[in-house]
Amino acid sequence: MPPILAPLCAVFRRYLKSASLRYTGERADVLATVMEADGLFDADSLLMDMHNAGKEVSKATVYRTLRLLQDAGIVTPFMLLDAKVTHYQLVYGRDPCDYMVCVQTGELVPLQCDEVVMLRERLALEHGWTTVGHRFVIYGTSPQAASAASRDLSSQ
Amino acid sequence: MPPILAPLCAVFRRYLKSASLRYTGERADVLATVMEADGLFDADSLLMDMHNAGKEVSKATVYRTLRLLQDAGIVTPFMLLDAKVTHYQLVYGRDPCDYMVCVQTGELVPLQCDEVVMLRERLALEHGWTTVGHRFVIYGTSPQAASAASRDLSSQ
DNA sequence: GTCGGTGCAAATGCTTTGCATTGAT
DNA sequence: ATCAATGCAAAGCATTTGCACCGAC
Numbered sequence: 001m002p003p004i005l006a007p008l009c010a011v012f013r014r015y016l017k018s019a020s021l022r023y024t025g026e027r028a029d030v031l032a033t034v035m036e037a038d039g040l041f042d043a044d045s046l047l048m049d050m051h052n053a054g055k056e057v058s059k060a061t062v063y064r065t066l067r068l069l070q071d072a073g074i075v076t077p078f079m080l081l082d083a084k085v086t087h088y089q090l091v092y093g094r095d096p097c098d099y100m101v102c103v104q105t106g107e108l109v110p111l112q113c114d115e116v117v118m119l120r121e122r123l124a125l126e127h128g129w130t131t132v133g134h135r136f137v138i139y140g141t142s143p144q145a146a147s148a149a150s151r152d153l154s155s156q
Numbered sequence: 157m158p159p160i161l162a163p164l165c166a167v168f169r170r171y172l173k174s175a176s177l178r179y180t181g182e183r184a185d186v187l188a189t190v191m192e193a194d195g196l197f198d199a200d201s202l203l204m205d206m207h208n209a210g211k212e213v214s215k216a217t218v219y220r221t222l223r224l225l226q227d228a229g230i231v232t233p234f235m236l237l238d239a240k241v242t243h244y245q246l247v248y249g250r251d252p253c254d255y256m257v258c259v260q261t262g263e264l265v266p267l268q269c270d271e272v273v274m275l276r277e278r279l280a281l282e283h284g285w286t287t288v289g290h291r292f293v294i295y296g297t298s299p300q301a302a303s304a305a306s307r308d309l310s311s312q
Numbered sequence: 313g314t315c316g317g318t319g320c321a322a323a324t325g326c327t328t329t330g331c332a333t334t335g336a337t
Numbered sequence: 338a339t340c341a342a343t344g345c346a347a348a349g350c351a352t353t354t355g356c357a358c359c360g361a362c
Contacts, residue, residue: 020316021316021317022315022317022360022361022362023361024316024317024318024360024361025360026317026318027317043351043352044351057318058318058320059320059351060318060319060320060352060354061317061319063351064317064318064353084327084350084351085350085351085352086352100279100280100285102285109283111279113275113279115275116275119269119271119275123256123267123269123294124256124296127265127298127299128298128299129256129258129294129296129297129298129299130296130297130302131294131295131296132295132297133294133296134292134293134294135291135292135293135295136290136292136293137290137291137292138276138287138289138290139288139289139291140285140286140287140288140289141285141286142283142284142285143283143284146286176340176341177341177342178335178336178337178340178341178342179336180335180336180342180343181335182342182343183342199326199327200326213343214343214344215327215345216327216344216346217342217343217344219326219327219328220328220342220343223328241325241326241327242326242327
């Protein structure tokens with residue numbers, strides 16, 4: 001069990017208590033699966049992961065719990081280019097939350113880059129804002145996709 | 157008429173021709189309204205803008221044309237935090253495409269910052285990727301929202 | 313025991329699509 | 338004249354919600 005698991009669970013329980021909501025087995029299961037999803041997922045993949053782990057929860061509960069996790073500041077919604085469904089990202093206690101996405105293969109590379117946060121803070125300060133987060137996604141072509149494309153070309 | 161109008165229209169026509177598609181009055185109206193929307197909009201607001209300008213187009217055509225504009229590289233879809241609908245952003249020939257969004261008021265501030273592009277290119281290069289674009293959004297609280305909040309507190 | 317939670321199925325609402333008609337080339 | 342575009346209404350589909358039963362506190 002990674003060391004982050006206990007604190008995150010505590011954060012969620014604290015939030016639920018503050019809102020007079022209950023910490024149920026289903027909510028615990030969803031949170032645990034979110035943490036194992038390693039950052040980025042959608043409602044459906046989460047539901048499948050839970051099913052594969054033998055944790056059966058209804059779709060409605062997944063959506064309801066994702067909303068709570070969002071309110072608790074644990075995840076944020078996230079829309080990939082061309083995706084039709086909302087993706088979620090685990091943000092609490094996590095750096096980085098930046099990604100590079102391949103527009104051809106869908107490949108996703110997390111980026112570790114403090115400069116994004118620094119840039120964000122500097123820009124916000126210049127306008128007198130205070131920040132609560134940011135989203136930085138680079139769209140591009142991965143080396144694999146590029147070489148696959150050139151293979152396709154030369155084989156014609 | 158801003159100087160960008162003619163070129164953008166030409167870009168669209170070129171794209172349509174290359175795909176054996178037709179440049180119709182409806183598509184011209186949609187593009188013109190997109191350009192006047194000054195960057196960020198959704199399908200519904202676009203439809204209203206067109207109605208207010210006396211340009212009647214069906215909702216289906218708006219969606220279909222937005223898809224074409226996306227394929228032509230003129231706009232990209234864009235999901236604001238908590239928004240339920242897809243927003244679109246005019247990207248062709250436009251810098252900046254970065255924003256700061258107030259999570260309380262929805263206020264939107266476009267950011268002019270070359271460093272984002274530089275950072276993007278450097279990160280992509282480090283991984284051997286080539287980029288086609290990026291998305292950078294800062295979520296925060298604007299000075300107005302912050303002062304409104306403190307007023308609310310002191311009046312209680 | 314009291315509310316809040318859950319699952320189910322139905323509803324919602326954005327977006328897409330089938331089809332007959334219209335229009336650009 | 339051809340073949341794509343349009344408008345309309347219906348369909349799709351992710352997400353939300355109403356309700357009866359269940360479970361955390």
